[in-house]
Amino acid sequence: MGNRAPSYPLFSERRSALAVNARIAPDVSPRLREIVTAVVEHLHAAVKQIEPTHEEWLAAIRFLTETGHMCDEWRQEFILLSDVLGVSMLVDAINHRRPGSATENTILGPFFVAGTPVLEHGANLCLDGKGEPLLVRARVVDTDGQPVANAVVDVWQANDDGFYDVQQTGIQPRGNLRGKFVTDAGGAFWFRSIKPRHYPIPNDGPVGKLLASLGRSPNRAAHIHFIIDAAGHEPVITHVFTPDCPYLAEDAVFGVKKSLIGDFERVADAASAAKPGVDSPHWLLEPTFVLQNNVR
DSSP, rough: OOOOOOOOOOSSSSHHHHHHHTSSOOOHHHHHHHHHHHHHHHHHHHHHHOOOOOOHHHHHHHHHHHHHHTTOOOOOOOHHHHTTTTHHHHHHHHHHOOOOTSEEEOOOTTTOOOTOOBOOOOOOOOOOSSSOEEEEEEEETTSSBBBBOOOOEEOOOOTTTTTTTGGGGBBBBBTTTTEEEETTTTEEEEEEEEOOOOEEEOOOSSHHHHHHHHHHHHEOEEEEEEEEOTTOOOEEEEEEEOOOTTGGGGGGGOOOGGGGOEEEEEEEOOGOOSTTTTOSEEEEOOOOEEEBBOOO
16 A cells, blocks of 8 residues: 555635644644744734735735835845834844843844944044034943943944935945944943934835825934943843934834933033033933843
8 A cells, every 4th residue: 555645634714724734744843833833823813803805915915025125235124014013122022031220122223334443432423513412421330230341332323314324325424423432441431422313214115105004103213222242241232212202102113112211411511511522512311231141
């Protein structure tokens, strides 16, 4: 007798997910089986809840096709879709559960550039001369409150027109509003910049159209990006948001966390500008970043 073909349950509306998942081979990776099984079950449950027409399902396929067509070396529309649906932040939250005192993570964003040179403390990141002057005096400590020396801190932000330098090659100076610093023995670093402003995510593609159809804002709340990396500690990718931004409660990618809203103080007294070259009036931001010791 020849080998008998495997027996699978036949497809029906009630048992649709079971019929699909039963076809997974027995020697498949357990993790792949777990992932595909869950995705199929939830996808079929959503279809049963929605009961889409054929035209609605084809519209969904066209949307995903257009999303793929918008992806290239400089733009990833599927990541943008993940961002605006809150999935990117959820994945980040699951992978960066930290004790209450540690600085919370948020998403990296698409405009990080590796290889930014290390600058001296006090450097002015604003090369285009636009925006309200900002002085940042920051510290990096561990969860015991001890200073973290020699931490490497990457900083970047959009300019006062709402664009990152890589979005305006030939318009903005190269490296505008970017810098890298190394903390001193007291865990401190400081630099000059501008008060950040809100800006829209790229909204000329299918994801932007989806936001518009949902009545949602495409704007990101005003923020400065920070990556802090130190030996023996878990790296942090985070933002500091301005408290007066009108889009704090509706940040397009759900990046705002209460603990990441900074205290921006308006300083009008020239004598209070303790460092050379600091303009007056200016804004002052003095954040403390708390790193978690690596768990062994």
